[in-house]
Amino acid sequence: MNTKEIVRKILGNKFSKKLGKIKRNSSNLVLLLNNSYKDAITFYKHSMVFELDNFNKIESKIILHYHAIEKGFLHENFRYRFGESRVKELIILLKDKDIVKNNTRSQVAVAYLAMCKYYEKHLDDGIDISDFYSREDYEFFRNLTVLNNEIIKTHNHDDYFKNNRSDFLVFSKSRSSVRNFTGEKIPFNLIENAIGIAKTAPSVCNRQPCRVYYIENKIKIDSVFAIQQGLVGYSDNIYQLLVLVADKNYYYTVGERNQLYIDGGLFLMNLLYALHYYSIGACPAHWGLNHDKDKLIQNELQLSDSERVICLVPIGIPNESFKTTLSLRRENEEILKIVSS
Ligand SMILES: Cc1cc2nc3c(=O)[nH]c(=O)nc-3n(C[C@H](O)[C@H](O)[C@H](O)COP(=O)(O)O)c2cc1C
Numbered sequence: 001m002n003t004k005e006i007v008r009k010i011l012g013n014k015f016s017k018k019l020g021k022i023k024r025n026s027s028n029l030v031l032l033l034n035n036s037y038k039d040a041i042t043f044y045k046h047s048m049v050f051e052l053d054n055f056n057k058i059e060s061k062i063i064l065h066y067h068a069i070e071k072g073f074l075h076e077n078f079r080y081r082f083g084e085s086r087v088k089e090l091i092i093l094l095k096d097k098d099i100v101k102n103n104t105r106s107q108v109a110v111a112y113l114a115m116c117k118y119y120e121k122h123l124d125d126g127i128d129i130s131d132f133y134s135r136e137d138y139e140f141f142r143n144l145t146v147l148n149n150e151i152i153k154t155h156n157h158d159d160y161f162k163n164n165r166s167d168f169l170v171f172s173k174s175r176s177s178v179r180n181f182t183g184e185k186i187p188f189n190l191i192e193n194a195i196g197i198a199k200t201a202p203s204v205c206n207r208q209p210c211r212v213y214y215i216e217n218k219i220k221i222d223s224v225f226a227i228q229q230g231l232v233g234y235s236d237n238i239y240q241l242l243v244l245v246a247d248k249n250y251y252y253t254v255g256e257r258n259q260l261y262i263d264g265g266l267f268l269m270n271l272l273y274a275l276h277y278y279s280i281g282a283c284p285a286h287w288g289l290n291h292d293k294d295k296l297i298q299n300e301l302q303l304s305d306s307e308r309v310i311c312l313v314p315i316g317i318p319n320e321s322f323k324t325t326l327s328l329r330r331e332n333e334e335i336l337k338i339v340s341s
Contacts, residue, residue, distance in 0.1 A: 031254045039258075055098055059107055062099070065090045066111040069118055070325040073152045074179060075233065080127045090115060091137050094144075103144040110328040112145040152323045160318060161279040175272065176324035178281030179234040181316030185216070186240060190278045191315070197274035203263040209250035210267040210310070213243040213301055220300060221314075227296045228312060230285050238314040242282075243297075244268055245307040264310030271313065281318035284311045 001009070008016040044050060048057040065086040072082045093099060094111060102108045119138040122129045153176065163174040195212055203209065215221055218239055225235045244267060246260035268284060275282040287297075287309040297309055 028254055032257070035254055035257065055102075058093055058096060058099060059105075062090065062093050062111045063107050065093075066107075066114040067325065067327070069114045070151050070327070071179075073117070073121075074323045074325065076180075078121070078125075080122065080125070081129060084132050087115070087118065088132050091133065094141060095137075100144060104146050106328055106330045106334060109145070109147050110151070110326065112141045113147045113149070114151050115141045116145055117151050147328075149326070151326045153326060154321070154323050155318070156321050157318055160322075161276075164276050164279060171276075172273070175276040176327075177283040178316075178318045178322065178324060179231070179283050180319045180322040181237040181239075181281060181314075182319055183237040183239055184317050186280050186315060186317065188214075190280060191240075191242075194271065194274040194278050194280065197277065198267055198271035201263075201266040201270040203266065204256070204259050207250040207263070209246040209248075209260055209263050211245050211247065211307065212271070213245065213303070215241045215243065215301070223300050224297060224312065225285075227293050227300070228285060228287065228289070231283070231314065234283075235314070238316060240315050242271070242313040242315060243301060244271065244310045244313060245303060246310050247304070248306045248308060260308055261310065264308075268311050268313070275313075275315060280315050281322075282313050282315045284313055287311055 007019070011019065048060050052058055052061060065083075068083055068086050069090075072079065090111065094108075094115065099108055103112060116138065119129070119133060119141075122133075155176075160174070160176075160178075163170045165171070166174070191214065198212075199208070199210075201210075215224070216239060221238055221241045222235065224241065224243070225231055225238070231238075244264060246264040246267075248260060251257070251259055272282055272284060287293075289309075294309065297303065298305065298307075303309075
């Protein structure tokens with residue numbers, strides 16, 4: 001008789017099963033706390049939240065700021081001098097000697113371009129910004145700029161969707177995040193069709209943890225965006241919103257504690273392509289927020305406590321003419337790493 005069998009004999013079947021459960025749960029709890037602690041430490045060390053102490057982190061900050069400048073160019077009524085504090089910080093970051101040395105690297109190059117466009121727009125329209133962005137800085141950036149294109153893409157509705165039934169190479173390049181909508185509603189059956197495609201996304205062991213909440217109550221939509229704050233200035237004409245969540249009930253080991261973001265991310269990408277396929281404009285809007293905000297959206301939408309928001313997806317019919325950000329992608333050499341044998 002082994003120890004397990006002896007314990008079972010002494011304590012009885014029911015009690016020893018309970019004991020086994022307590023043992024399993026306590027060791028999983030220790031594992032969870034230990035791993036969550038390590039998650040926190042590595043995030044502390046390697047994210048850009050606490051220190052900007054290496055090239056990648058500085059590049060990341062640069063992307064954050066140049067993308068906000070791109071987005072500023074989307075507004076129909078250009079808001080002169082927008083993003084002054086970002087521009088000031090970019091001026092410092094873009095003069096860093098490591099950054100200057102990397103002026104041809106995709107994300108640095110496009111940041112120089114965005115800064116030039118920002119200056120030139122104000123210059124052309126006779127708006128003085130010399131109190132925070134000097135001509136000397138502009139010329140310095142101009143000399144380092146290797147790109148010669150616009151930082152926004154201008155579309156008209158029909159052209160934008162003309163490739164949404166093409167082969168994948170053409171189709172995938174034809175989708176952009178759309179933030180300007182007419183305010184007309186997309187018929188619900190098209191949204192159902194898009195969900196039908198989105199759910200073909202793979203998920204871990206086919207557990208399919210994603211759910212999509214559909215909202216067309218404008219007051220609720222505005223409340224959600226008031227919590228999220230990532231689409232300020234673009235949400236007036238949003239009358240339909242999808243909220244993608246993943247349910248933690250579907251995860252069974254501590255190692256899977258972040259798996260919902262993989263399953264959710266795959267579903268999200270499939271959903272974005274599916275919406276594009278049905279000529280529906282959409283812009284993913286992040287839910288990179290903390291627990292206090294989770295509680296607010298849970299209450300607003302009556303989500304279950306086990307459901308975590310993966311992303312908001314406002315949808316609508318794009319305006320007859322609209323703009324999207326360039327959002328230049330990295331070169332393959334910046335992404336593809338070959339492991340030497
Ligand atoms: C998870 C996620 C969150 C995003 N959050 C926002 C957001 O809060 N506000 C916004 O304007 N764009 C948001 N975007 C859109 C990105 O800015 C956009 O996808 C990126 O610049 C690439 O451009 P593209 O989608 O037009 O190809 C988000 C995108 C993703 C994937």
